[in-house]
Amino acid sequence: MAALKDVAIIGYAQARNERQAQATEVQFLFPVINEALEMSKIPRREIGFTCAGSCDYLSGQTFAFVMNLEAVGAWPPISESHVEMDGAWALYEAWVRLQHEDIDTALVFGSGKSSPGNPAEIYPLQMDPYTLTPLGFDPVSSAAIQARALLDAGKVTERQMAEIAARSRRDAMKNPYAQVTGEFDVDELLAQPYVTAPLRKHDLPPISDGACAVVLATGDKAREVCERPAWIRGIDHRIEAHQPGMRDLTTSRSTRLAGEAAGVGSAPIEVAELSATFTHQEPILREALGLGDQVAINPSGGALSANPVMAVGLARIAEAAKQIVEGGRRRTLGHATSGMCLQQNLVCVLEGEQ
Amino acid sequence: MATAHEPCAIVGFGQTKHKKRRDDLSLPGLVREAAERALDDAGMTWSDIEAVVIGKAPDPFEGVMMPELSLADALAAVGKPMMRVHTAGSVGGSTSIVASSLIMGRRHQRVLTVAYEKQSEGNAQWGLAGGRSGGMGAGGIFAPWMRSYIRGSGAPEHIGWKVAVKDRLNAVKNPYAHLQLPDITIEKVKESPMLWEPIHFLESCPSSDGAAAMVLTDEEGGRAASKPPAWVLGTAMRSELGSFPGRDTVRPQAGVECAEMLYKEVGITNPREQIDVAELYVPFSWYEPMWLEGHDIAGPGEGWKMVDSGETEITGSFPVNPSGGVLSSNPIGASGMLRFGEAAQQVRGQAGEHQVPGAKVALAQAYGGAAQYFAMWVVSSELQPSLS
Amino acid sequence: MTDTAGNATTTSGDEPVTMMEYFMQLEYSDVVSAPVMRFRDALMDARLIAQQCPKCKLVYVPPKGYCPIDTVELDERNEIQLADRGVVTNYTVVTPVQYYGQKETEPFVRASILLDPPGGMLILQDVLDIPVAEVRAGMRVEAVWAPKGERDVDEIGNRSGSALEGSLRGFRPTGEPDMPAEAFSDKVW
Known part of the structure; x- marks a missing residue:
């Protein structure tokens, strides 16, 4: 396997986990994405690639992830993908994408409400x-x-x-x-x-409703905006x-x-x-x-x-x-x-x- | 052309015979039928594969949640990385792109990607309606947008019928295609029942069981392949909000930008001239002219004229869906990968009876959701073709 | 061998495969979000409310709690009262597919309605009191509310979108002259 390009985590945020959250998945994902972007100091429009992880069966709705696009602000259109897996695999997909060298930032998130179903x-x-x-x-x-x-x-x-x-x-x-x-x-x-x-x-x-968002950046970009990138x-x-x-x-x-x-x-x-x-x-x-x-x-x-x-x-x-x-x-x-x-x-x- | 990433080649493609019910196969059997054909085509065995990327449309369509878990053994993924992509109807395309990304990002040298849907094991109409009465189906959602296109472009009504006939006659040349309607005529399409005004029954895609698979390799693998490879010249994915007041649903901005980004990466300045053949996601007849315009292959109001003059027939100057397209086979999750794989087959010279002679550069596209998810790629018989 | 339904099955290729139907039912109980609760209350009162983004001025009905264009959160302070009449901007006639749970048997209309100022789009609405074949873009319509005692918002949750038939049965022609359909070509969805 070839040498890896330097990619770092420069922003992150989570929702406060709770059972039977009154907010919808999009509603509680919304501030989480905003907070992670704010921490990263990367303007939303400059994000090169977005990748999400969620599950239709958890939500009890086909195409549930489509609504989550609303929390990202997918207008104008964005370069984006989705895995029916934990957001950690969305991070993996975004990290691989950053290895291509044509983009230098990515937004990743995972979300789900476990409490509505059994x-x-x-x-x-x-x-x-x-x-x-x-x-x-x-x-x-x-x-x-x-x-x-x-x-x-x-x-x-x-x-x-x-x-x-x-x-x-x-x-x-x-x-x-x-x-x-x-x-x-x-x-x-x-x-x-x-x-x-x-x-x-x-x-x-516990049975939790929650979300997490992470911002990734490559080499110099990460050093430029973050004092101590991970x-x-x-x-x-x-x-x-x-x-x-x-x-x-x-x-x-x-x-x-x-x-x-x-x-x-x-x-x-x-x-x-x-x-x-x-x-x-x-x-x-x-x-x-x-x-x-x-x-x-x-x-x-x-x-x-x-x-x-x-x-x-x-x-x-x-x-x-x-x-x-x-x-x-x-x-x-x-x-x-x-x-x-x-x-x-x-x-x-x-x-x-x- | 930017080549900071590793070149990616398609060296194997396989698909099932698509049918209304493949009740001779289980889910693992279905994906294996396509995957084994792709491996055979590549001259490889299961153990040559380093990672597996699987894609399909919503899990409730078959009632199996996160099916990659129970398909891991059947796809010989045990001990390997396995990912599951889901981007609505575009998923077959985005799954192909994620697989190519693993090669381009130099993570792996040989990747297997598979997409499928077994519509007969569930009820997609029920799934799309969320279990409620009064469900519209995808056709009901798209019908008003098609009418808007017709109204805005001044296209005559026979354009939709013409696309329906062309794709079904192309499918007769494709032994894997679900619908085989050699006797179809404009009259028959026109006389078929109206499902969602302006869409007749014969202007609409079938409901299919089926799977598609590809083997992708790095440059070394592509050069060593026993059959001609297809080189991935560029990929693009674009998504936009599905619903907001003022959204252009006829020519969605995400589709325009997806194509723009792709053409720029590949170095295409005149898609109509530089692309030899296209496999576009056309589940309802009118989407052929709509995507010709929506991806700037034809100018505004010119897409239907390309259809009318026969340019999009196999023998035309810009053949669209020589395989028969989604109008002839629609295993939803696989439908996008069938576009991506058929495009590869064309430039590999492996498309059999529906081969477009001399095809060197091919475009594939898939879309999904409320026409808001787009995945596209351009493949070529050469890694650095001269795009004349 | 028998399957769980007691039918003979076979693993050899000589005999036909026996299929079994396996129905499953899952129950979800979702908590209705605050903006949708207020939307429900308004419907019980035969009123339509929406949220309007202070930046882009777009009107969201039902209210979402945010504007996805400007990625700002919205609350009660951004809520406005809508008109209950407007114009059909586009429509389709659906021939119902008989899937499990489908109650429709005859072709039915689903129309996009642009409400009169301050605006707001209601999609997938039924059009009443007119033959299906006569529905057209540009037609003026008004809301048909369920009578007070029969009004019901139990079906309205975070995901029901514009399915309001328990309280707002649909729209019917007002008889006013049609408006030019071309003026609404970007107000479809």
């Missing part, structure tokens, strides 16, 4: 329509099977899972966008009943077998492959923002990415404190960028996932200059 009804439609959808294979049940496999393999304990939840919610107290925050006692969490054994309520993500040093994504029975659910091969291609192991990572939407997925991802105890995981509170589906992965990358732009960190990582039991994964390595 996840247990909607997500089985994401499974193989012939063999798995008729079984009503929903995300919590599939996650529970994965957690059980991990517990049986001795790779995690229920206490460790509760500790991850407590830490995430505590860290989320400092995150103005987070939805589930506060101090929780691990013993008290463990005393709660199972929702779907071995998962308790704290092992599950440079994308590596980004890659991989998918693996769909049938959960075809995979070892206690590991994430696709995350490992994406991490290797993104160069995670070539220097120490200080902070990792992981799309672990269930507590037990954090140790799976840590292992796949080779992240040791010295790495701070999800200081934003992660997906366990706010899970705006279709934006949550992009928000992890935005949070990892924030650690560099505002937090002065040297090297961070953002991760996104798609499908059940971590079927598809994206890894983005970011660096600040010394």
Whole structure:
């Protein structure tokens, strides 16, 4: 693979995550895009390429993403594309587009409202329509099977899972966008009943309506407008077998492959923002990415404190960028996932200059 | 011509036989039929492919959410990057462009791209109506705009019938096309039931099951290809707001700018002369003259005259949709990729019976939403053709 | 082998494939946004309200809460009262396709109406009290409101757009002379 052109994150913004937002997706996306553009100091009309991520089934409407164009201000017309995936893949598409060298800026966003529909009804439609959808294979049940496999393999304990939840919610107290925050006692969490054994309520993500927007710029353009850009040093994504029975659910091969291609192991990572939407997925991802105890995981509170589906992965990358732009960190990582039991994964390595 | 990016070549193309119902195939079977043909055409196997880009129109059309997840195995994407594009009706075109971008951005050397729709497994009319009664269908939305074009250009009513006949007779030369209507006549089109005034039944696209696929490579792959490659000279995508007071829906600005950007990148100054053949997204007959004008191939009010004088027939000076076009096969998500792939086949000299003799430069276009999403590319038999 | 509907299926190529129908139903409960709530209240009162962008002066009906052209947010202060009469700028006659949930059986009209000043476009409106074949661009029309006791806005949400038939049944000719259709060629959508 040829050498990468320098591309950096120079602006980002998120919506405050909430359940049953009264604002429509466009209405709450609107200020998010404005804020990210304002931070980047790039005038809206100068953006070279725009790419969005969202999902019709989440919205319960065909062509739902078409309305989201209204939040971008697509008049006069813009150069634009859309993925039916988390906004993190929209960022990937925009980053590839910036490699062509004819444009120097891009706007990326992801958005979704999870609360209008019932996840247990909607997500089985994401499974193989012939063999798995008729079984009503929903995300919590599939996650529970994965957690059980991990517990049986001795790779995690229920206490460790509760500790991850407590830490995430505590860290989320400092995150103005987070939805589930506060101090929780691990013993008290463990005393709660199972929702779907071995998962308790704290092992599950909240249902969130939210959005995230990111502005990208190439080399000199990024340096010109941003004091400390978060440079994308590596980004890659991989998918693996769909049938959960075809995979070892206690590991994430696709995350490992994406991490290797993104160069995670070539220097120490200080902070990792992981799309672990269930507590037990954090140790799976840590292992796949080779992240040791010295790495701070999800200081934003992660997906366990706010899970705006279709934006949550992009928000992890935005949070990892924030650690560099505002937090002065040297090297961070953002991760996104798609499908059940971590079927598809994206890894983005970011660096600040010394 | 700017060549800061890696050149991209199409070295393989495949499509299914398009039909009202492909009930002999599952969804994985449908995409594999097209993908295997593209791989065979490229002289490659699944393991040669580094990344997969898949596109289709709204998921509720088949009832499978984010189907790339369940199709990953069938498309041998396990362990590879896989993306899913969705830009309404233009998706087959934008999916092709995203795949070419992975080559041009030097991410990969060999990419497989696939687009499909299995309309028989759902109900697109229901989907377009959002489940409500009184749904208009796409034809109902576009009909007033076509009437505006007719009123504004002074085009005689037989122009629409003529396009309908031309595309269906072209489709007779294309064994993959859904509709095979060798006996179609102007009279039959005119006498067919009125669906959305001014659009008759035979001026409207069918509802099809089908898929299209392409294998794209970098310059090295294009030069090493066993069959002649098609070189991507330029790509463009443009989107605009679907609805606001005063929007020009007949000649949308996004379509005008998309073409302008593309011609500039490729170095085209006179599209009507420099382009040998075009595959345009024409789901309703009147869109052929509308896009000829909407993409500045013909001047204002001149598009219908090109149709009337036979210039857009296979034997004409500017053939449009020699494959039969969307009017003959409409697996929605794949319809754009069929335009992009058929354009490539023309410059590769692989279009079979509907080959335009000597075609060197071809234009492909797809549009979607409320005629607000545009994707276009120009392909050529040469990487640096002299555009005379 | 049998499928879930109990029909015999086969995996060999010798026998025909058996298909099964699989209907699914998903329920979504969307929260109605603030501008649409006010729009609903006005409809119950047989009034049409819209938001007007202070920059470009374009009129949005139903109100969106923002102007997508100027990317500014709009609120109550930008709301205006509209006329309930205007002119047909364009239309189509639809022959209904019988998909699941379709209630229309006969050809019906969907027209774009440009309301009298201060303006505003209502698209996809029914035209009443006139044979389908006589509808034309340039025709003057007025709103036909549902009687007060029958008015219903339950179907109106964030996504229903211009589907208002529970309260605004459609438009009917006023009998005034037609206006020149060409003057409205850019007011179609």
